[in-house]
Amino acid sequence: MKILLEDLHARGHSITVIRSSTSWYITEKSPLYTSITVQMDGDTDNFFDEYLKENIRLLKNTDPTLGSGLILGKYLKLPVMLNVRWITSGEGHFAIAPSPLSYIPAPGSGLTDKMNFMERVKNLFFHSIVMLQQKFMVGPNYDAICDKYIKGGCDIMSLLQEADIWLFRSDFVFDFPRPTMPNIVYIGGFQCKPAQPLPADLEEFVQSAGEHGVIIMTLGTLVNALPKEISDEIASVFAKMPQKVIWRHKGEQPSTLGNNTLIVDWMPQKDLLGHPQTKVFVAHGGTNGVQEAIYHGVPVLGIPLFFDQYDNLLRLQDRGAGKIIPLGDVNGHSFEQGLMEVLHRDSYRQNMQRLSRLHRDQPMSPMDRAIFWVEYVMRHKGAPHLRTEAYKMPWYSYYCLDVMLVLLTAVTLLLLSALAVCKFLCCRGRRKTKAKQH
Known part of the structure; x- marks a missing residue:
C-alpha cells in the first residue's frame, strides 16, 4: 500500500490515510500523506512467532x-x-x-x-x-x-x-x-522494480561466492524465526553447501551455523533477487516475495507457514518454477534434498525465467x-x-432456478393437460363403441 501511496503523491494527489497505531509500514508522520491513527491495544510484535509455534x-x-x-x-x-x-x-x-x-x-x-x-x-x-x-x-x-x-x-x-x-x-x-x-x-x-546496487559490504560477500552463487532465505516480516530445532537443521544443510547464504533470521543464532552463512536482521530482498549471483530463493510464499521472484526470474524453494502462502507456492510448483516443503515435513534431509533439486535441475530456473518474460511483456x-x-x-x-x-439478485434468480421451475411447471401442466385430453377422448370412444355393440 505504501508503494501505491508514493506514486499517487508523486503525481500531485493529496492523501489522507487511516492507519492503526500498530501498523508496521504506514508511519503516523509522513511527507506523503496526512494520517488519522486508530489506537490498537495489545502487543503484536511476537504474535506470529507464538502462533507459529503453537x-x-x-x-x-x-x-x-x-x-x-x-x-x-x-x-x-x-x-x-x-x-x-x-x-x-x-x-x-x-x-x-x-x-x-x-x-x-x-x-x-x-x-x-x-x-x-x-x-x-x-x-x-x-x-x-x-x-x-x-x-x-x-x-x-x-x-x-x-x-x-x-x-x-x-x-x-x-x-x-x-x-x-x-x-x-x-x-x-x-x-x-x-x-x-x-x-x-x-x-x-x-511493487516490483529493477534491482539497485547492493551496499558495499553485502556486494563483497555476494561476489566472494564466485561461480557457485548465492542462496537467500527469508520468512517475511511476520515471523522472525522458525523453532530452534528446525533452524539448526536448516543451518547445518547450508553449512555443507558451496554457495554463500544470506539468511534473514532474528531469533537465537543456530548452533550449526557455517562460515558461508551471513545472518541479517533485514535484507534488500528485491535487490538480491535481481543480482545475477542469486541462484535460489528460500521463502515462505508471501504474495510480494512470490511476485518479486517471478519478476527477477529466481526459482523458489517454499516453506509455507500460514494464510495464502501454500496456495501461492502451489502456483509456482504447478508451473515447474518452485518446490514446496510443508513446514511439518521440514528436516535436514528433506530441506537438503529440496534445495539440491531446485539448485541443480535447470528446468526450475528456465521455467521461472519464462514466467518473468511473460510478466514483463505488457503494454503498460x-x-x-x-x-x-x-x-x-x-x-x-x-x-x-x-x-x-x-x-x-437472489441466488435462485442468479442461477435461473426460478425460470427453470416456471418452465418445468408449464411443460408439466401442458403434458398433464394433453394426457387428460387423450384419456378423456379414449374413454369417450370406448363408451360409444360399447353403446353401438348393445
Whole structure:
C-alpha cells in the first residue's frame, strides 16, 4: 500500500490515510500523506512467532482481511476502490466473478485447476466451509456495525460487490485462468522494480561466492524465526553447501551455523533477487516475495507457514518454477534434498525465467495501470457502468432456478393437460363403441 501511496503523491494527489497505531509500514508522520491513527491495544510484535509455534502442524491457508473500510466508504457515500486480493471470506474473485468449482480451486484446498472427481468433491467441501464461515461467523459481526451506522442496513458481501474497481494483486502469469469481471484490474507485481546496487559490504560477500552463487532465505516480516530445532537443521544443510547464504533470521543464532552463512536482521530482498549471483530463493510464499521472484526470474524453494502462502507456492510448483516443503515435513534431509533439486535441475530456473518474460511483456506496467484506474474513478466519481448487477439478485434468480421451475411447471401442466385430453377422448370412444355393440 505504501508503494501505491508514493506514486499517487508523486503525481500531485493529496492523501489522507487511516492507519492503526500498530501498523508496521504506514508511519503516523509522513511527507506523503496526512494520517488519522486508530489506537490498537495489545502487543503484536511476537504474535506470529507464538502462533507459529503453537500451530506448526495445524496451519490453515486462510487470510481474514478486515472489511471496516468498506463500511466507512458506504457511510461517507464515496466511490470505493479495493487494493486487495483477499477478503473477509477468502479470495476476492469468489465474491464477484463466476467461479465454477470444477476447475477453480478454493483457497486452502491445495488443488490446481486440473482436478479429478475426488478432488472436485474436496474443492466443493472447502468452498462450502468458507461460505458457512462467512454466513455464520464473519458476516454477523459486520451486520451489527452496518445496522448501527448505515441507514437501512447492509451486509459485507454486498459492500464488496458494490465496489467500483478492484485493484487485484495477481495476474494470469501467476494465477490459474478463470472468468473475471470488467471492474477487476490486475496489478500483480506492481511493487516490483529493477534491482539497485547492493551496499558495499553485502556486494563483497555476494561476489566472494564466485561461480557457485548465492542462496537467500527469508520468512517475511511476520515471523522472525522458525523453532530452534528446525533452524539448526536448516543451518547445518547450508553449512555443507558451496554457495554463500544470506539468511534473514532474528531469533537465537543456530548452533550449526557455517562460515558461508551471513545472518541479517533485514535484507534488500528485491535487490538480491535481481543480482545475477542469486541462484535460489528460500521463502515462505508471501504474495510480494512470490511476485518479486517471478519478476527477477529466481526459482523458489517454499516453506509455507500460514494464510495464502501454500496456495501461492502451489502456483509456482504447478508451473515447474518452485518446490514446496510443508513446514511439518521440514528436516535436514528433506530441506537438503529440496534445495539440491531446485539448485541443480535447470528446468526450475528456465521455467521461472519464462514466467518473468511473460510478466514483463505488457503494454503498460502494473503500477501505471493501478494509478490510471485510481484517477479514472476520481474523474468520473465512480465506475458503476463496470459493475455487474448480479449481486442484487437472489441466488435462485442468479442461477435461473426460478425460470427453470416456471418452465418445468408449464411443460408439466401442458403434458398433464394433453394426457387428460387423450384419456378423456379414449374413454369417450370406448363408451360409444360399447353403446353401438348393445
